[in-house]
Amino acid sequence: MDLAEHNALSDAEAARALAAVCAAPHWVDAMIASRPYGSLEELLRQADDALDQLTAADLDAALAGHPKIGARPSGTGGEQSRREQSGVDTGDAELAEGLAEGNRAYEARFGRIYLVCASGRSGPELLAILRDRLDNDADTELVVTRAELGKINRLRLERLVTA
Numbered sequence: 001m002d003l004a005e006h007n008a009l010s011d012a013e014a015a016r017a018l019a020a021v022c023a024a025p026h027w028v029d030a031m032i033a034s035r036p037y038g039s040l041e042e043l044l045r046q047a048d049d050a051l052d053q054l055t056a057a058d059l060d061a062a063l064a065g066h067p068k069i070g071a072r073p074s075g076t077g078g079e080q081s082r083r084e085q086s087g088v089d090t091g092d093a094e095l096a097e098g099l100a101e102g103n104r105a106y107e108a109r110f111g112r113i114y115l116v117c118a119s120g121r122s123g124p125e126l127l128a129i130l131r132d133r134l135d136n137d138a139d140t141e142l143v144v145t146r147a148e149l150g151k152i153n154r155l156r157l158e159r160l161v162t163a
Contacts, residue, residue: 003043003161007036021156022149023065024058027051040161047153051146062149063113069126070099088123095123102130109134110141117151 001017009017011032018028030050037043054062070088088095106114114130121129133141 001161003037003040006043006161017160019065021160022047022051022062022153024054024062026058027054027062027153040158043157043161044154047157048150051150051153054146059146059149060112063115063145066113066115066152068099068103068113069116069118069130070096070103070123085118085126088118088126092123095127098127099123099130102127102134105134106130110138112145115145115148115152117148117155119152119155 006014006017014032014035015028018031019025022028027047027050030053031046034046034050037046067085069085088099103114114133116126116129116133118126133144136144
């Protein structure tokens with residue numbers, strides 16, 4: 001679909017498409033309310049603005065739409081997550097255990113899943129980033145998590161309106 005086709009979707013159709021980008025209902029609502037978009041840049045700018053407005057509960061909803069790094073993605077956005085995590089070799093037992101252990105440590109420390117824009121990154125690179133981020137304080141990590149979510153949203157929106 002292109003941007004004009006996206007703009008022409010009913011609100012319900014647009015909501016389904018946008019929920020696969022970001023599972024936060026308030027983000028989806030803000031994106032629908034701002035249609036039509038005159039350009040990809042306008043769409044991406046609104047996505048960033050809507051992300052900036054997410055509460056902690058909204059961020060939790062957004063993160064719920066993402067699988068753990070190294071896990072088998074399913075559900076809404078599962079195909080996109082599979083594509084984005086394609087650099088993770090699920091047959092590498094040592095890497096899989098490292099990611100599982102890192103995910104557990106991250107969740108225990110920050111109370112949410114480790115989210116990173118995985119597109120174009122290898123499994124070992126994603127594990128190294130996870131381990132580095134475990135040294136962040138809670139406020140810094142929240143900023144990093146929002147930034148990573150923004151990168152993912154932008155990539156998914158670009159794919160949505162240029163596919």
